[in-house]
Amino acid sequence: xxxxxxxxxxxxxxxxxxxxxxxxxxxxxxxxxxxxxxxxxxxxxxxxxxxxxxxxxxxxxxxxxxxxxxxxxxxxxxxxxxxxxxxxxxxxxxxxxxxxxxxxxxxxxxx
Amino acid sequence: xxxxxxxxxxxxxxxxxxxxxxxxxxxxxxxxxxxxxxxxxxxxxxxxxxxxxxxxxxxxxxxxxxxxxxxxxxxxxxxxxxxxxxxxxxxxxxxxxxxxxxxxxxxxxxxxxxxxxxxxxx
Numbered sequence: 001x002x003x004x005x006x007x008x009x010x011x012x013x014x015x016x017x018x019x020x021x022x023x024x025x026x027x028x029x030x031x032x033x034x035x036x037x038x039x040x041x042x043x044x045x046x047x048x049x050x051x052x053x054x055x056x057x058x059x060x061x062x063x064x065x066x067x068x069x070x071x072x073x074x075x076x077x078x079x080x081x082x083x084x085x086x087x088x089x090x091x092x093x094x095x096x097x098x099x100x101x102x103x104x105x106x107x108x109x110x111x
Numbered sequence: 112x113x114x115x116x117x118x119x120x121x122x123x124x125x126x127x128x129x130x131x132x133x134x135x136x137x138x139x140x141x142x143x144x145x146x147x148x149x150x151x152x153x154x155x156x157x158x159x160x161x162x163x164x165x166x167x168x169x170x171x172x173x174x175x176x177x178x179x180x181x182x183x184x185x186x187x188x189x190x191x192x193x194x195x196x197x198x199x200x201x202x203x204x205x206x207x208x209x210x211x212x213x214x215x216x217x218x219x220x221x222x223x224x225x226x227x228x229x230x231x232x233x
Contacts, residue, residue, distance in 0.1 A: 002157060032218075034212075034218035034219075036218070036219035036220070038158070038220070045207070045223045045224075045225060045226060046158065046207075046220075046223055047223075048219055048220060048221050051217055051218075051219040051221075052217065052218075052219070057221065089157060089158050091158075091160075091219070091220070093212070093218045097174050098160075098173055098174055099163075099171050099212075100148075100160040100163070100173075100212060101160075102157060102158045102159065102160060103157070104157045105157040105158070
């Protein structure tokens with residue numbers, strides 16, 4: 001069981017927007033702005049898409065955005081494209097002894 | 112350009128020790144100011160952070176693995192290493208060497224090796 005809770009799957013049609021949620025607690029997401037998101041295509045290495053809740057690394061499309069409210073962080077992908085179909089993982093700093101927690105991952109299907 | 116390359120035992124027998132190294136090229140591990148992590152992914156499963164070592168040598172481990180895990184830096188070889196003892200089939204996974212997280216640089220994982228698959232089987 002993962003420390004952060006994500007929906008197992010989400011789907012959307014090309015051009016639409018989707019949001020993936022990531023729910024933690026007051027010891028991780030709720031107290032720190034250290035949420036990051038990773039995209040992983042099948043058989044590929046995970047790629048950093050969002051860090052510090054809202055920041056995009058250089059080269060990541062501005063169709064990807066992040067936000068946070070309380071203990072829940074969200075990744076929004078606008079203007080869905082077929083290439084966005086992948087697994088997405090959230091991660092956060094945790095003040096518990098683990099320091100790092102991941103979500104269980106969300107499979108995005110572009111219909 | 113910074114690159115991470117994992118290597119090590121691809122097949123390990125149950126109860127034995129899994130040993131992996133990660134060669135870092137394009138930067139000095141000890142002089143970088145970054146932390147360096149191992150993350151694994153069991154077949155068809157999600158990402159699991161194993162632990163990280165700060166460039167000065169201090170380590171932090173996933174509590175669920177702390178009793179079996181050692182992560183260290185070899186400054187002479189500019190390599191990161193992982194040793195996991197008393198392995199079982201549950202330790203079968205793709206193991207990734209990753210840069211981060213670092214409190215002074217950002218709490219995220221920004222550079223990943225290609226990963227190395229480790230199978231635990233007799």
